[in-house]
Amino acid sequence: MALDIPYFGEALQTTVLCEACGFRHADVLLTKQGDPTRHSLTVRGSGDLDARVVRSSSCTVRVPELGAIMEPGPRSEAFISNAEGVLHKFRDILEFLGRNASTKARRDEAARSLRSLNRMIEGAEPFTLVLEDPFGNSGILHEAAEVRPLTKDEVRGLKTGVFTIEMRRGGRRAPASP
Secondary structure (H helix, E strand, C coil), X not given: CEEEECCCEEEEEEEEECCCCCCEEEEEEECCCCCCEEEEEEECCHHHXXXXXXXXXXXXXXXXXXXXXXXXXXXXXXXXXXXXXXXXXXXXXHHHHHHCCCCHHXXXXXXXXXXXXXXXXXXXXXXXXXEEECCCCCEEXXXXXXXXXXXXXXXXXXXXXXXXCCCCCCCCCCCCCC
């Protein structure tokens, strides 16, 4: 499906489904690749939680105050949300980690981080939201957001999440694992 995303331009929304194995991958691909960029926003209160966030599947998202990092991988999906929605994504992961922690110390650490994260979601604790995209296809749409180019060293340190799908009709499928 073709989209026109304000401030980003033409994009293609894709969904790949495999009826045989149930694999699903959705993405929003910009038709033009931009320069590597870093967007950051200091969220100081509940009003900033509405900042629009466009994350491509190649973007790394950070909340330094939590030590939280969302890196792209082979199944990374793009999303359009707001700063609060990004925190909810981190909260889902943190809740899972807390439930499945192998030690009491790790459960306690997850609980402390979760309390801080919930204060951030309520707008009661400031935090920094950082998007780093080696293909320049992500951003924070807010008047207080800072944007700068990524250095070559910064780009080299980022994952891209890029993968290739080979489509074959008929014939045998390769085994999933050896």
